[in-house]
Amino acid sequence: MSTVLYQYKQAWAGLKKTPGFILSVVISMGLTLGALLCVLTLANVLLNDPLPYPEQESLYKIDQSLINDSGEEWAKAYNYPGMMHLYKKQEAFSEIGLLYYDYNIVSSLATQPNVNTTFVTPGWADLFQGELVMGRHFSDSEEVNTHNPVAILSYQMWQQEFQGAEDVLSKSLIINDVSFRIVGVLAQSFVEPEIYNVGYKTQVWLPWDFNPTPERAFQAWNRVQEPMLVVGKLKPGLVASQVEQSLTTMMDDTWQQAVVGDEYFNGWRIDMSVQSLKSTILGDTERTILLLIAGVVGLLLIAIANISNLFMARTVQKQRDLAICASVGAKKRHLFNMLFAESSLLLSMALLLALLVAHTGFDIMQSHLSDVLPRVNELSINGFTLVSAVILTLLCALGFTALSNNMLNYRALNLVLRSSGKGTSFQVAKSIRQLLIVSQVAIASCLVFANFNLIEQAYSVISAPYGFTMENRVYVSVMTTGTKADSEEKSVVMSQFAQQLEQLPQVRGVSRSVSPLRNMGSRAITMEASKQKITPELKYIDDKYLSMVEQPLLYGNTFSREDILDNTPVVLVNASFAKRVSTDLQQVVGQTLSFGDGTIYTVIGVVADTIMPGTTEPKVQLFKHTSIRGGSFLIELAPDYELSREQAAQILRGISSQYSLFEMKPLMQTRMRMLFSQFTMAITSASLALVTFLLASIGLYGILSYTTQLRRFELGTRMALGAKRFAIVGLVIGENTMTVVLGFIASVIILFSLYIGFSADLNAYIGDQLILISVITLSLITWICLFACYWPVRAYINRPVINTLRE
């Protein structure tokens, strides 16, 4: 024991003299190991860790798909009566929960906050069994059709809006004119399953009966409703694929009977599918995780190559010490232990830094990436992290020790002493140095190339032309808070609000339209002449919309003021829509279509396509005019002016107390949010590329400066014989050219084999841009190689030769 302690003391005493060496090892290994631990823990949580719910492996999300007559999935969503049918009739699941995601204003609170409300059946509580701070879960008393107005709060809602008040159970919330008594508060530890949107946090849970589906939709088998999901717990012994079949039969039979006689759905059918909750939540992040791991492992390899070089150079320095130990009787094993004491000491320090880095990484992911990556809230330094950390550190320490140890020729050590150190051939072998250069160049090229591809892809999405203007445009929506106003009054209030906004000096115009960035539901239409069926996205705009967002009208006319006032049955379509109908887009103007409710609409114009931020393809769109009661407003501001929420709210309050501002956001801000994952990808890739670049530069510099030091006398002699500075730099560059080229060739081979192995995943990246990216990667890596060649010799060539020749 004491010898071990002694060895570590000695190792520390030796290391203390070389703080640069300590810093290089601890920082390089600490940062890269930390990053690796971070992504490994994330991968472990996502791929291995069970979901934090009882019997989580039996939890499934149950989906309904509507398949059209040509066998395509027309929609993956439920219709309301179908969902209720499933809820009552299914027998394969022991528990089943319906979820309806919505957001509402809580009018009973002074701040009138917008909150995410989720309407659930009591099965939800049984499925997830979230721990409560106080109160109770929903139960039979909140079963469907009980209409019991109670609410459960999230921990965050309780803290934020009730300041964690102990008596919160005696309070109520008023939402949509209904007063909900608070009956429970969930614990902070409860992790909401991210089945709707990654990062979505419900603030208030309400009983299913209060979901906002209008009564007329209760029997609407012919439409689908978006934010409704079903989760269930499969009965033991049942197989998912069989359950899918029996559910499909059950649901399809019922649906077919319900829509019989509706010509539109001739030949359509319903398909049911179940997917384990875990893979639902994982979504398509598996690929992202694998990419991250590959990137970080690449970084770690570069760091290991760098540090190997440092360890070898250090072993050369220490040869005399080691020789003295050998001469006084240290055996090979002793020398190994000495070297291991040093490397394990260094890597333990790196380990501490790595854990710190991982911890910081978790914080960053939780605060910035919770909308992109699922389950990040479950991340923490856990047993898995610690065990991986120790294993990785130990492997690295053993690796570096073995490397140093292999360099020592035990018998030759004695010679070192006799030959007084001068002119010994004890140095890092040329082949090893070349191997290090080849591997650095190969890994760095691959990583930089791959990351540039990711950046390019993100950038092309970010910078894609949208076909409409968002700058200085603000979207505002208004909701009723008080007792339901009659529609006459509502249209007056909304018009007044629009007029008063328009009178503000900073406002250029107000259009009563839905935000161009809002995803609207699709509607099934039939072209009257051809009976062709199309399911465009339906948007509501007014007469000023097109000019306000600068979206070009290609043919025909836009809506007129009269169309809106008289509620004329006219629509606009976009170019993608028109292309479905006719190759001559102009022909579409004047055609008629119907929504299946008896009214015939005439197409009066064709507008240009637009692209939503974060996507690359235009949607098929149909535009109806807004109603005069609509509560959506698009405001154009003068450049560099702002409209505060308070100002808008004040105007609205001045008109009526029955309404409040629901949403107010500049379109550019919404766009940023929609592009968040692209930005995240671009930033992550850029930082990865930058770190790769730095590590590779440092590593190549380390190897080449060691080589240059070895050649100092040779270079000095050449200069004494009349070699100019340029010739010396050229010599060093020339001698490394082959090695670097080998590195490039290796990287091409690696990338090519990756492509062959994963061509399905990587096909999206194949394109013209690869040439440019290759050229940029090649020139950047060449550049750092040139730098690494030049920098170590600059000290020798920029001063009188005698300094280089002298010891």
Next chain:
Amino acid sequence: MDSIIKLSQLSKVFETEELQTHALKDINLTINKGDYVSISGPSGCGKSTLLSILGLLDMPTSGQYFVEGRDVSQLSLDEAAEVRNEKIGFIFQSFNLIDELSVFDNVALPLRYHREKQSDEAMKERVTWCLEQVGMTHRASHKPNQLSGGQQQRVAIARALVADPALLLVDEPTGNLDSKSGDMVMDVLERLNKNGTTLCMVTHDPRYADMARTQLKLSDGVIFNPANMTQQKVAV
């Protein structure tokens, strides 16, 4: 007589953190074509410093230095390299041959850095001629570490000759050699001088110093030359 080298009032001061060393003090020196000059003196008196300034490996702190009438005291590093390549041949105490290159390539090296590139044949002819001068033609394809010390030094002399320099600078050529090899090297040098090569040699060995026509004694950075005492007095 044509003077090849002329130093006037040349000084070299080394500045380190603790102290200033006046390695050379107001040196005045002329070396004429065909001369054989030896420089000797106690350790630390400035011999190597003087030789590296003569060889443009280092810069004087003050004073002037002329090579064939051209002032070379303030040349840039690359200009100095050019003058070194064309006018000066070096013979180091530790030979300074490059291990990876063959004897032939070592000798040819200065020609490769020459301003005017020569044809391969001309180069071969020249290198072979120089190797003949030192009696090493039969070893042209060997690597330096396959040769004895004396042989290595003779290759180094051939290398110093190859660019037909105006002056050969020699720093303790026999310092790393036994007396037999040393004598052989000195014979080669003497023969070269007889054939017209100008030599300037630093040596400890009084025997070898005596072989030179002009014998300079350095002491504490100052030259004592019995023949030039008056000139020195003026300088001091």
